[in-house]
Amino acid sequence: MTEEHTGGVFVDLSGRRGRLVGRVFWLLSCLASAYVVLVLLSLIVPAGLSRLAIPGIGTVVPGTGAPKIPDANGTKQTASHLLAPTSRPAAGPKGLPGASPSPSGRRTTPAVATSPRATAAAASPSPRRTGPPSPHPTAVGASATSHPTPRSTKAASPKPHPTHTPRR
Amino acid sequence: MRRRIPAAHWGLLTALLIALFVALGLQSISQGVGQARTATTGTARVERVHGGGTVLFNADGHLDSRDLPDRTVALTFDDGPDPRWTAKVLDVLAREHVPATFFVVGARASQHPELVRRELREGHELGNHTWSHSDLSGAAAWRRNLELSLGQLGLAGSAHVSSALLRPPYSSTPAALDSHQVHVLKQETDAGYVIVLADRDTEDWQRPGVPRILAGGTPVDDKGHIVLMHDAGGNRAQTVAALPALIERYRAAGFRFTTVSEGLGLHGGVNPSVGTVRRLQGEFLGQAVRFSSALVTLISWVIFPLGLLSVLRTLLVVVLARRHVRVSAQRVEGPPWSPPVSVLVPAYNEAVGIEQALRSLAASDHPNLEIVVIDDGSTDGTGDIVESLGLPNVRLVRQENGGKAAALRRGTAEASHDILVMLDGDTVFETTTVRLLVQPLKDPKIGAVSGNTKVGNRRGLLGRWQHLEYVSGFNLDRRLLDLLRCITTVPGACGAFRREAVVAAGGLSSDTLAEDTDITMGILRAGYEVVHEERARAWTEAPSSSNDLWKQRYRWGYGTLQCMWKHRHAVVEKGPGRRLGLVGLPYMVFFQVILPLAAPVIDVFAIHGLLSGSAGTVALIWLAFAGVQVLTAGYALRLDRESLTPLWSLPLQQLFYRQLIYLVVIQSVVSVLAGAQLPWHKLHRSGDVAVPV
Numbered sequence: 001m002t003e004e005h006t007g008g009v010f011v012d013l014s015g016r017r018g019r020l021v022g023r024v025f026w027l028l029s030c031l032a033s034a035y036v037v038l039v040l041l042s043l044i045v046p047a048g049l050s051r052l053a054i055p056g057i058g059t060v061v062p063g064t065g066a067p068k069i070p071d072a073n074g075t076k077q078t079a080s081h082l083l084a085p086t087s088r089p090a091a092g093p094k095g096l097p098g099a100s101p102s103p104s105g106r107r108t109t110p111a112v113a114t115s116p117r118a119t120a121a122a123a124s125p126s127p128r129r130t131g132p133p134s135p136h137p138t139a140v141g142a143s144a145t146s147h148p149t150p151r152s153t154k155a156a157s158p159k160p161h162p163t164h165t166p167r168r
Numbered sequence: 169m170r171r172r173i174p175a176a177h178w179g180l181l182t183a184l185l186i187a188l189f190v191a192l193g194l195q196s197i198s199q200g201v202g203q204a205r206t207a208t209t210g211t212a213r214v215e216r217v218h219g220g221g222t223v224l225f226n227a228d229g230h231l232d233s234r235d236l237p238d239r240t241v242a243l244t245f246d247d248g249p250d251p252r253w254t255a256k257v258l259d260v261l262a263r264e265h266v267p268a269t270f271f272v273v274g275a276r277a278s279q280h281p282e283l284v285r286r287e288l289r290e291g292h293e294l295g296n297h298t299w300s301h302s303d304l305s306g307a308a309a310w311r312r313n314l315e316l317s318l319g320q321l322g323l324a325g326s327a328h329v330s331s332a333l334l335r336p337p338y339s340s341t342p343a344a345l346d347s348h349q350v351h352v353l354k355q356e357t358d359a360g361y362v363i364v365l366a367d368r369d370t371e372d373w374q375r376p377g378v379p380r381i382l383a384g385g386t387p388v389d390d391k392g393h394i395v396l397m398h399d400a401g402g403n404r405a406q407t408v409a410a411l412p413a414l415i416e417r418y419r420a421a422g423f424r425f426t427t428v429s430e431g432l433g434l435h436g437g438v439n440p441s442v443g444t445v446r447r448l449q450g451e452f453l454g455q456a457v458r459f460s461s462a463l464v465t466l467i468s469w470v471i472f473p474l475g476l477l478s479v480l481r482t483l484l485v486v487v488l489a490r491r492h493v494r495v496s497a498q499r500v501e502g503p504p505w506s507p508p509v510s511v512l513v514p515a516y517n518e519a520v521g522i523e524q525a526l527r528s529l530a531a532s533d534h535p536n537l538e539i540v541v542i543d544d545g546s547t548d549g550t551g552d553i554v555e556s557l558g559l560p561n562v563r564l565v566r567q568e569n570g571g572k573a574a575a576l577r578r579g580t581a582e583a584s585h586d587i588l589v590m591l592d593g594d595t596v597f598e599t600t601t602v603r604l605l606v607q608p609l610k611d612p613k614i615g616a617v618s619g620n621t622k623v624g625n626r627r628g629l630l631g632r633w634q635h636l637e638y639v640s641g642f643n644l645d646r647r648l649l650d651l652l653r654c655i656t657t658v659p660g661a662c663g664a665f666r667r668e669a670v671v672a673a674g675g676l677s678s679d680t681l682a683e684d685t686d687i688t689m690g691i692l693r694a695g696y697e698v699v700h701e702e703r704a705r706a707w708t709e710a711p712s713s714s715n716d717l718w719k720q721r722y723r724w725g726y727g728t729l730q731c732m733w734k735h736r737h738a739v740v741e742k743g744p745g746r747r748l749g750l751v752g753l754p755y756m757v758f759f760q761v762i763l764p765l766a767a768p769v770i771d772v773f774a775i776h777g778l779l780s781g782s783a784g785t786v787a788l789i790w791l792a793f794a795g796v797q798v799l800t801a802g803y804a805l806r807l808d809r810e811s812l813t814p815l816w817s818l819p820l821q822q823l824f825y826r827q828l829i830y831l832v833v834i835q836s837v838v839s840v841l842a843g844a845q846l847p848w849h850k851l852h853r854s855g856d857v858a859v860p861v
Contacts, residue, residue, distance in 0.1 A: 009679050009730035012843025021842040025176035032183035035456070036190050042453040046313065047320035047330070047446060 177838040185772050188467075191460035192776040197318075198275035198300050198457055220342055222394045223432060224353055224363035231354045233342065235367075236392025236431035241423045243268040243395050243415075244366060246297055246335060249276055249283035250400030256408045257399045258283075258290060264415045266425045268292045269364070271335040274299035274315075274322025276400060278454035279461075281326030288327050293427040294439050295333030295364060296320060301401075304336045305352045316356070318453070325450025329439040333428060334361040340369050340396065364428050366396035370414075372407040373398050381410040387421050392431060467769055474766055477758060482800055485644040489807055492647040496701060500607040508536040509606055509664075510583035511591070514575035515541055518593030519548040520855035521709060523557060528596045528859070530559045534603040537561055541593075542579045545569030550593070572660070573683040576676045586667040595661045596624060596707040596857050604704035605664040615669030615696025616688060617704070618646055618655055619662030620808070624707035624857030630717065632814045633825045634710040640804035643702065645759075650700040654752035657728075658698060660684035662706035669696045679734060681846060682727025689735040692752070693745035702808065709857045716851045718832055725760075725836030726846050732756055733840075764833035767826065794819040 012018065221233030236242060243261075248254040248270055261268055270287050272294055277284045287294060298304065299318035302311065320330050334356060342365050345353070353363050370384040385395045395414070397407050418425065429438040442450070511529055515522055522541075529539050539562040543551035554564045565582050567575065576590060587606050591597065601619065608617045620643060623635040642659075649655045658665070663684065670676070673690025680686045688698055711717040738749035777786035798818050805812055839846060 008681070008845065009734050010840045010843055011845045013845070015843075018842035018844060021838070022176045025180045029176065029180040029183040032180070032187040036183070036187050038452055039190050039194060039456050042321060042449050042456070043314065043318070045449065046317040047324060047449065 194460040222365045226357040240392040245399040247401040248399040249280045253404035254399045269428045271295040271297035274319040277322035277326040278457045284326040301337045321450040324442045325454040366394045368395040378410045505610040508585040509587045510585040511539045511589045512579035513541045515593035516544040517548045520853040521594035532602045542575040544575040573676045573678040588665045594709045615691040616698045617664040618658040618700045619704040620702045623710045632817045640801035646700045654747045655698040656752045657685040661708045680730035685731040692748045695744035721832040764830040767830040
């Protein structure tokens with residue numbers, strides 16, 4: 001059969017190839033779109049943090065207007081109740097050697113190029129993160145005020161080798 | 169039934185280009201990592217934080233601070249992880265049994281998660297050092313939030329933990345803070361972060377030498393110390409070398425080593441596990457960063473050789489064009505040759521321009537000319553117009569509509585002579601065109617001659633752009649390919665053929681939509697030469713609307729791909745077709761297929777560059793290419809003795825014309841893949857062809 005009878009070079013008169021190509025293209029489009037959406041979501045959806053409890057200070061509370069943080073018993077305490085007098089080192093400026101500012105000017109331009117505008121964070125005019133960004137604020141609050149978290153972060157649990165004992 | 173191509177390719181193209189843009193953006197915000205430097209006070213006044221301690225936190229709405237207990241030291245390492253240096257630092261710490269706190273950069277953590285996990289596994293703790301080592305005090309609020317959030321994701325994805333410890337990049341000691349920096353730190357503590365500064369800054373990022381690193385980190389009193397060092401962001405060999413001695417000095421002074429949280433007496437753990445969603449979010453971001461980096465690298469590796477080839481081709485066409493002028497002149501030296509010639513004019517609905525075309529042929533100065541007009545089933549009275557003209561030596565042949573190739577086959581059969589000249593029904597010849605076109609055929613080795621097709625309707629931007637494209641693109645290319653002895657297309661608007669060469673090539677075929685390229689390739693494979701005679705000018709009507717231009721280039725693109733596939737065996741042929749296979753076909757593949765397919769990627773890179781702070785660089789590159797383009801086109805116009813005036817419109821081609829051309833190539837490729845059957849797409853004719861006097 002000559003090319004003329006088949007409709008010319010490449011021509012598939014049955015249409016099967018066209019339908020297959022169309023399906024493959026739609027699938028690839030969906031994959032590319034999913035990648036874009038997931039990346040943008042990762043950039044837009046803020047990742048939170050767990051608040052820490054500093055002995056003598058209590059839970060590191062956010063600024064005014066933030067929700068109160070419950071203690072281990074579930075009763076909500078005010079920030080001032082959590083605060084306890086701290087035993088601080090001698091007051092006064094540190095004045096440590098090496099603390100003097102370098103004569104060179106401060107970098108004003110970030111090293112990194114500005115990120116794309118299409119982030120929801122760009123729409124937020126407030127410089128302060130007021131809401132609890134963690135997905136489990138009460139759980140965080142509870143863990144921060146009560147017992148140590150059971151996760152085996154090595155910083156919290158004693159290490160097998162003696163790190164606290166001076167060598168000499 | 170004519171098969172249409174699926175529209176899915178436009179959706180795919182859009183999705184892919186957006187994905188590429190996002191990948192570039194992701195790579196942008198991950199760049200600038202590891203540029204270590206400690207902060208300096210700016211012009212704002214120095215502000216002392218209450219307590220003057222090295223660990224800052226929010227206490228009932230106020231910024232407060234605390235130091236580590238006396239004779240306690242926390243070694244801290246910023247900017248990691250780095251595959252080369254972090255591992256060495258960890259080895260020293262393990263050997264010395266010393267815990268440390270690592271403030272990791274999120275982008276680096278995503279790229280080297282195994283190092284972050286090792287840090288946790290070996291008993292150290294992790295802190296946030298932002299995503300890309302951004303200077304938070306100099307960034308807008310949204311950027312600060314983004315950096316801190318992504319920094320958390322970097323930890324979540326690499327080690328499945330979060331951290332409330334933060335060390336802002338470019339920070340140092342509490343005494344080095346100015347009021348603006350304190351203001352920013354206050355906001356970060358309001359968000360729940362515990363800011364960890366340092367009071368012993370080794371300044372190891374400057375690589376000042378091991379003695380100075382030791383001097384900067386050595387304890388000066390019995391108070392608690394936080395030592396600032398770096399495990400990434402440059403060559404950290406000095407840091408690694410100084411570390412054992414530094415540890416020894418603290419031990420000798422009776423200090424105990426702790427992590428920052430242990431020194432503060434925290435027992436809740438500063439690196440709690442994150443939930444599944446956060447973990448997946450972090451892992452995905454890490455994968456996306458690695459994918460983006462690989463993708464951009466791969467594309468750069470592809471684009472670079474293409475760019476190099478383009479530059480090489482430009483150099484070749486410019487350098488060799490002058491040589492072609494001499495070669496083509498030598499080709500026709502000697503007494504003029506005046507064989508009998510049959511001019512074939514296939515016409516389908518050419519009522520608007522057929523009269524001007526035929527009168528120009530009748531005015532030819534070549535003796536012994538017969539003109540055969542093949543009316544391919546016109547419905548606008550084209551045949552009647554031809555008959556009514558009553559021009560001498562013009563013969564009309566009518567047939568049912570069968571396409572241009574079918575009309576030319578009929579014309580070849582009806583022609584009386586062995587030298588055939590073919591042109592379109594809207595093309596206007598100069599009086600010397602036929603004579604000049606046939607001269608090279610004096611050499612029996614030559615099977616076909618390409619004329620110099622010019623745009624006769626140059627009004628408007630579209631007309632000017634096509635005029636420049638014909639002169640500096642098509643014709644310069646043809647000069648180069650002539651010297652390389654593999655012209656791949658004798659244009660259907662202006663070409664001369666030896667009948668025996670046409671027969672040897674298998675005759676004009678309807679296999680493809682580009683019958684001119686098809687027959688030219690066939691003639692080459694049959695062992696004949698194909699040459700270019702730039703003085704044989706023909707004036708044609710170019711599409712005057714974007715729609716018509718799209719249709720024309722779609723047919724050309726699709727037809728060219730059909731021809732390349734049909735003659736693909738030339739690549740392995742040992743005979744005369746070898747030149748076509750080794751030079752002509754690869755040339756077409758690179759410059760008529762691959763380069764246009766890559767063009768949208770280049771546009772995305774350019775747009776990203778404009779938006780990401782590299783506008784100056786992008787503008788410079790664009791100007792450089794535009795400059796080369798203008799110079800090349802100017803040279804081509806001079807070779808053709810044309811005016812330089814249209815050159816002003818050339819830079820503007822980058823903004824619409826270039827995009828149309830590469831989109832039509834994409835459409836053509838998709839049509840090929842999908843097996844679509846294209847119609848001829850008759851263009852709108854205005855008859856507005858002006859031949860300069």
